[in-house]
Amino acid sequence: MQAIADGRHPVGSLLPNEFELAEQFTVSRSTIRAAMRELQASGIVSRKRNAGTRVEAVAPLQSGGGFSQSLGSIEAVQQFGVETERHVQRVAEVVTDEQLARALGxxxxxxxxxxxxxxxxxxxATKTPICWTDVYVDGTFAGEVRTRMDSHRDIFGTLVEKISGRRFVEIRQDISAVGVSADLASPLKALPGAYALSIRRQYLFSSNEMAEVSLSIHPADRYSYSMRLTRQQVEIT
Incomplete structure (x- = not known):
């Protein structure tokens, strides 16, 4: 944590692997794994199999009883699926009308x-939801997603990647302030009209092809969003 705070491991960089860290600190790999779990739980790093451990923040996230999320990469978005539990409410195949098409883009x-x-x-223990999310997966992958979704814990984007054999290279995110709608108030255990964040994420392949969209409603008292902005290095003449 001190090395990250000092800038020796900048936000967005990958930490050394477990073998290197164990040798550096003269401890066992099990100790390193325990330390990584602590860093991950505090929001400082995100971890993904075969992709390494990425630095996401320089200090632990402070959560006011809700859920704090620090996002600086696609991997950090995917980490959300590991850190939370998904409780599917309904599944349906839909065709976009004009209104839904505008919402999805x-x-x-x-x-x-x-x-x-x-x-x-x-x-x-309170079983209070963090958010309601409608995930829209391109109909091309509908059959396989239905078959495999019950055993898939991560966000559905990683499942689409596995099925398609392709990687998402960009997530476009839009955040706006809304009120909790009457139909979502009960499942979210919130008052109708209560303050909330609406987050739309569009998942794109390298061909600029959008294969997934998620629309999430987060009651304001249960979720905070953290983003780190840095200045690009510009030569002054």
Missing amino acids: CQPGRRWLRISSLRMIPGD
Whole structure:
């Protein structure tokens, strides 16, 4: 944590692997794994199999009883699926009308698989949802996603990557302030009209092809969003 705070491991960089860290600190790999779990739980790093451990923040996130998320990479977005529990509420195949097409940012008439879920913090005795999320997966992948979704814990983006054999190279994110709608108030255990954040994420392949969109509603008292901005190095003449 001190090395990260001092800038020796900048935000966005990858930490040395477990073998290197164990040798550096003269401890066992099990000790390193325990330390990584602590860093991950505090929001300082994100971890992904075969991708390494990425630095996401320079200090622990302070959460006011809700859930704090620090995002600086696609891997950090994917980490959300590991840190929370998904409780699927309904699944349906839909075709976008004009209104839904505007919400998703696509053309009318496109077919999607919509998976509606509540997200929970593991071990939360109150079982208060963090958010309601409607995930729209391109209809091309609908059959396989339906078959494999029950055993898939991560966000559905990683499942689409596995099925397609392709990687998402960009996530476009839009955040706006909204009120909790009447139909979501009960499942979210919130008052109708209560302050909330609406987050839309569009997942794109390298061909600029959008294969997934998520629309999430986060009650304001349960979620905070952290982003780190840095100045680009510009030569002054």
